[in-house]
Amino acid sequence: MNGVHDMGGMQGTGPVQAENSEPVFHERWEARTFAxxxxxxxxxxWNIDAGRHEIELIPAAEYLRMSYYEKWLERLVGLLAKxxxxxxxxLDSGRPDxxxxxxxxxxxxxxxxxxxxxxxxxxxxxxxxxxFQVGQRVRARxxxxxxxxRLPRYARGKVGTIDCLRGAYVFPxxxxxxxxxxxxxxxxxxxxxxxxxxxxxxxxxxxxxDMWDDYLEPV
Numbered sequence: 311m312n313g314v315h316d317m318g319g320m321q322g323t324g325p326v327q328a329e330n331s332e333p334v335f336h337e338r339w340e341a342r343t344f345a346x347x348x349x350x351x352x353x354x355x356w357n358i359d360a361g362r363h364e365i366e367l368i369p370a371a372e373y374l375r376m377s378y379y380e381k382w383l384e385r386l387v388g389l390l391a392k393x394x395x396x397x398x399x400x401l402d403s404g405r406p407d408x409x410x411x412x413x414x415x416x417x418x419x420x421x422x423x424x425x426x427x428x429x430x431x432x433x434x435x436x437x438x439x440x441x442f443q444v445g446q447r448v449r450a451r452x453x454x455x456x457x458x459x460r461l462p463r464y465a466r467g468k469v470g471t472i473d474c475l476r477g478a479y480v481f482p483x484x485x486x487x488x489x490x491x492x493x494x495x496x497x498x499x500x501x502x503x504x505x506x507x508x509x510x511x512x513x514x515x516x517x518x519x520d521m522w523d524d525y526l527e528p529v
Contacts, residue, residue: 312454312463314370316443319464319506340379347386348425352417352492354382355393358430363458364388430501434493436478440523442497446472447529450499450521461525465517469529470501473518481522 312460336340344361351361364385368376376384390396400407417425452467453459455487477494484492503515 311366311456311458312375315366315368316463318462335379338512343379343383343386345383348422349415349417350386350390350395352415352425353393353395353413354416355395356389357485357488358432359458359480359482360488361385361389361481363486366458377447409447409508432480434478434480434491436493436495438495440475440495440497442472442495442523442526442528444472444474448472448497448499448526449529450525451527455483457483459483459525461521462519464506465501465519468501468505470499470505470519473500476520479522481524483524496520496522497526500525 313480315344335344347361356364365373365381367388368381372384373381389399389431391398391469395413397407397410398408406412448466448471449460450467453461454466472485473499476498478493481492481494484490497520498518499521501517501519502513503511503517504513506517
């Protein structure tokens, strides 16, 4: 979807301020927010793409105001309410509804290190051959879906070259809305900087973007 979250290539937001020796978490509440997202995700009520889309639904003014983990907290609250794990009344009061069932957490403290180390693979085996091959020129489709997509707005309609094949992965555009994983081949596509940004960009620079089959068309 088009929204303020798709900030790649936008001007006027100032330079990226790198922080020397940046800590993993700046405040204790950030660590708690991360832990809550991991713990609640193990209930299996949503997936990573649905979580990303929930952040995209934050109103523009709020999105620009919020810090990184504020967005994570807002995302979690939205998903908890939408999936029925917590009611809006419970969120507002901070107390369980009278007579509500107490859920047993699927994640215990002793399982956390193994869970974080294992991660969650999005690669999938598929039988269909890749549509594109290394060295082939392709164009990123100029589409503007209303739902989630990993196709950057700044690359739409631009021409690049297949640099390598990544394998097959869950298609985020369908997975985010629980329409099925619909795995597709993913390619690393090389876009010359001048194709993306015009003549003011360096002729020596390029951007490599991982793109699913449905994002591309032959030139």
